[in-house]
Amino acid sequence: MPVSFRGKCVLSILAAGSLMSSLAYAVPSMLPSPPDINAKGYVLMDFDSGKIIASGNENMELAPASLTKIMTAYVAGQEMNSGRLSFDDTVTVGRNAWSSNRKFADSSKMFIEPGDNISVENILHGVMVQSGNDASVAIAEHVAGSEDAFVTLMNGWAAKLGMKNTQFINAHGLDGRDISTSPMDMAILARAMIHDTPDVYKIYGEKSFTWNGITQSNRNRLLWDNSLNVDGMKTGYTSGAGYNLVTSATEGDMRLISVVMGTPNQKVRLEESRKLLTYGFRFFETDVLLEEDETAITSKVWKGKLDMINLGIDEDAALTLPRGQMKDLKVEYSVNEPLQAPIAEGDVLGVARWTLNGEVVMEHELEALTAVEQGGFFKRLLDSIKLFFSGLFGGMLA
Known part of the structure; x- marks a missing residue:
């Protein structure tokens, strides 16, 4: 023209x-306030647009606990994107990743042992479904040679993604000095995980995984919720962090990401996540x-x-x-x-x-x-x- x-x-x-x-009576659209959320900080984000639909203390620095493993899996996914890693590669478990190590006592484990030869795909199941701290160290050492070197990759990607309040100190998320993130940063990471590494993200939707004769269920119980179409993402808990949950769900063409951090127990983190997702799907829409x-x-x-x-x-x-x-x-x-x-x-x-x-x-x-x-x-x-x-x-x- x-x-x-x-x-x-x-x-x-x-x-x-x-x-x-045009002749029909126009019914005014009423938008209620977001629900009250019992968490130290929270975010509800639309995946496609990146719009923040609801938030509270979204930039507060909080301990991530096992939400750290989202970045661990993301780094592995980016290594696959670069061609330096594949699902079929073999990981040889070292002593630092031994499930019997004292530092992993009373924490989530895949139950791997030194000398085990395990595919990257199975190790990632151990990281993402079983939330294995041992598996997280194993993939870190396989990718970067040491966990410390892998952590530099984690923090490098955090900076690249614009995660301004995040500092990782290990590959698993156990509490330690200077470890921190925020609900906003976790929403940014979750969005990148789904967009950039979709083949790895799919693992989050699996409800259980068996290794070494031990079957463990996915700790994200919203995968079983019939009121929502949840296909990921990750729970986290330490005494310092409280109970955390990052969740993603779809309804039609719309996908939402919710983050709740520092809730008092497992039940509350599920209820608050459900509240946020229900609010978003009911009162908002996304269009390309x-x-x-x-x-x-x-x-x-x-x-x-x-x-x-x-x-x-x-x-x-x-x-x-x-x-x-x-x-x-x-x-x-x-x-x-x-x-x-x-x-x-x-x-x-x-x-x-x-x-x-x-x-x-x-x-x-x-x-x-x-x-x-x-x-x-x-x-x-x-x-x-x-x-x-x-x-x-x-x-x-x-």
């Missing part, structure tokens, strides 16, 4: 209902308004081999709003005109801006979806003349 090259090009797309729906690499607008290009170029965004534009508000959204595409070749694929050429009741609720940069090379000499000359006269006569040429 030709557009004016003087100033900004603004296209507004308004959502319009049918005649019947524009998909990655989908054409948002086609704009005029000057001095190029092509006369038009498609503009879009480099990631899905997902938005979470209270139910009933999505229909009132408006979108404007502003293009930095005049666009002149050469243009490289990925060049930022404008912005997509969504508004609700006059307020901006989301913005994304508009990028060139294809490259446009410069045209020949006469094409550039002709377009230069047109651009010159358009400046004199108010942009009437196209």
Whole structure:
């Protein structure tokens, strides 16, 4: 579609209902306050948009306990993404990972022994389903040579993900000096776990795992909850941390992540997580308004081999709003005109801006979806003349 090259090009797309729906009585949408949560800190996050639906003390530094193992599994998953690790690799258990070590007394274990040769896949089951502290050390030593070296990877990924209140000191989460995280950081990590390492994340949905003749059930009892479609993620408990739980559940196309930290007992961490997820699914909705690499607008290009170029965004534009508000959204595409070749694929050429009741609720940069090379000499000359006269006569040429 030709557009004016003087100033900004603004296209507004308004959502319009049918005649019947426009005549129907509009029932006002009421949004209740989030539920009171019995935890030191909590977060409810929408997975697709990253929107925080509800939170309390979300940046408070708290002991993670076995929530640490989410990062342990995430690092392993990223090693798989890089090609340096696979599910079929064999882990040889060392003495530091021996389940009989005194430091693991009265804690969760996979019950592995020095000299055992175990696949990475089974070790990760021990980490993620059985919450094995011994298994966590075993995978750490296999990946990085020592647990200390693995912890540097954990903290490196934490920094890369923007986990500002997190410091890991081991691969398992037992209490120690300077160990810390926050509900917000755990939500960020959980979102990355699902998005970046989906094959590893699937293990969290398994309800039990057997090793060395011992069957242990997944401690995330929400996997058995018929009122929610929970497919992960991880529990944690130490005397210093209290009872923690990170959970993810889906309803239709919507996925939510809940984090509760520092609850008084196992029952409460389940109840509070259920409250948050139920609130989110009942009163909010998520929609992908524009998909990655989908054409948002086609704009005029000057001095190029092509006369038009498609503009879009480099990631899905997902938005979470209270139910009933999505229909009132408006979108404007502003293009930095005049666009002149050469243009490289990925060049930022404008912005997509969504508004609700006059307020901006989301913005994304508009990028060139294809490259446009410069045209020949006469094409550039002709377009230069047109651009010159358009400046004199108010942009009437196209």
